[in-house]
Amino acid sequence: MATSKKAAPAPAAQPVDTSYLQTLLGYNARRAALSIIGVFLERLAAYGLKPVDFSVMSVIHHNPGVTSRQLCASLAILPPNLVGLIQSLEARGLIERLPHPTDGRALGLHPTAKGVSLMQQAELTASELEIDASSKLSASQRQTLVQLLQKIYL
Amino acid sequence: MATSKKAAPAPAAQPVDTSYLQTLLGYNARRAALSIIGVFLERLAAYGLKPVDFSVMSVIHHNPGVTSRQLCASLAILPPNLVGLIQSLEARGLIERLPHPTDGRALGLHPTAKGVSLMQQAELTASELEIDASSKLSASQRQTLVQLLQKIYL
DNA sequence: TATTGTTATACTCTATAACTATA
DNA sequence: TATAGTTATAGAGTATAACAATA
Numbered sequence: 208m209a210t211s212k213k214a215a216p217a218p219a220a221q222p223v224d225t226s227y228l229q230t231l232l233g234y235n236a237r238r239a240a241l242s243i244i245g246v247f248l249e250r251l252a253a254y255g256l257k258p259v260d261f262s263v264m265s266v267i268h269h270n271p272g273v274t275s276r277q278l279c280a281s282l283a284i285l286p287p288n289l290v291g292l293i294q295s296l297e298a299r300g301l302i303e304r305l306p307h308p309t310d311g312r313a314l315g316l317h318p319t320a321k322g323v324s325l326m327q328q329a330e331l332t333a334s335e336l337e338i339d340a341s342s343k344l345s346a347s348q349r350q351t352l353v354q355l356l357q358k359i360y361l
Numbered sequence: 362m363a364t365s366k367k368a369a370p371a372p373a374a375q376p377v378d379t380s381y382l383q384t385l386l387g388y389n390a391r392r393a394a395l396s397i398i399g400v401f402l403e404r405l406a407a408y409g410l411k412p413v414d415f416s417v418m419s420v421i422h423h424n425p426g427v428t429s430r431q432l433c434a435s436l437a438i439l440p441p442n443l444v445g446l447i448q449s450l451e452a453r454g455l456i457e458r459l460p461h462p463t464d465g466r467a468l469g470l471h472p473t474a475k476g477v478s479l480m481q482q483a484e485l486t487a488s489e490l491e492i493d494a495s496s497k498l499s500a501s502q503r504q505t506l507v508q509l510l511q512k513i514y515l
Numbered sequence: 516t517a518t519t520g521t522t523a524t525a526c527t528c529t530a531t532a533a534c535t536a537t538a
Numbered sequence: 539t540a541t542a543g544t545t546a547t548a549g550a551g552t553a554t555a556a557c558a559a560t561a
Contacts, residue, residue, distance in 0.1 A: 223435040224423050227484065228416060232491045232503065233397035235510035240394050242514040243387035262382060269378050276542060281377040290544060312537045312542045330381065337386045343512040349386065352509040356389035358497040360396040430519060444521060466519040466560045
């Protein structure tokens with residue numbers, strides 16, 4: 208039921224011209240990001256971390272005592288949307304909230320030993336996964352790509 | 362009230378270290394995409410087009426008679442989520458659905474004269490906007506970036 | 516039996532307004 | 539008065555299941 212006719216590889220049947228969209232940086236950046244995120248979701252599911260959870264934990268991991276407000280500013284997350292994430296991470300015993308040394312309104316976010324241990328593994332997994340998700344790129348191409356992307360949003 | 366102390370530029374107050382995240386391709390691609398999309402939303406609002414609407418219209422514009430199924434496959438949109446978009450574009454008089462020449466189940470999507478006219482302008486605006494949104498990049502850097510991104514998702 | 520287009524629906528993500536307590 | 543954290547809630551985006559018409 209798929210061995211006669213001409214010789215179409217497998218799915219095919221979509222000779223749609225997307226050449227204009229492919230000239231757009233925004234289109235390409237979004238498609239590439241979604242492609243990598245797809246692999247990320249698979250491999251990091253073992254840690255119970257989605258991309259946002261991972262980003263939040265990573266910043267806390269490398270910035271013990273950081274406040275929610277700082278997290279929001281550095282990751283472009285709106286404060287109301289961070290609340291649930293923080294509560295979830297705290298409930299899992301990955302972080303703890305301690306009084307801020309100088310600002311009585313704020314709370315410092317600290318990784319627990321369990322959180323540090325998890326993130327050490329998770330970050331290794333993430334770094335590996337990215338190479339697999341961009342296997343058509345050489346190491347230097349990957350480095351160039353990162354530098355060019357940062358020129359856009361930083 | 363901001364002229365004493367040391368000499369902090371303006372907002373500051375966020376010495377958060379995100380150097381690890383900045384090594385990740387997925388993180389950088391997502392941040393860059395969101396940055397460009399932000400500008401896109403501003404400039405294309407005049408046409409009543411959001412990024413998805415624009416992509417759909419662009420594919421129809423360059424592929425008159427394309428089917429919904431082909432659109433979904435080429436833009437990674439799920440069929441149920443395309444229905445509303447198509448209906449909206451048709452209601453605005455930008456496209457029309459005609460019987461498919463060979464497949465009685467399908468409908469061919471065609472741009473109206475109004476749709477063609479709109480997209481000619483919209484695509485010019487989009488191409489200009491992308492240059493502004495990546496003004497720190499040279500033309501050749503922009504070209505390199507597009508090529509590298511396509512190696513990830515294509 | 517498989518596929519196109521569709522409906523209904525649920526889940527997630529993102530955004531805005533407003534409150535409290537501290538500064 | 540302004541800011542950190544929070545609550546409630548609305549809106550947009552994304553996901554699966556299932557159906558009618560046609561292949």
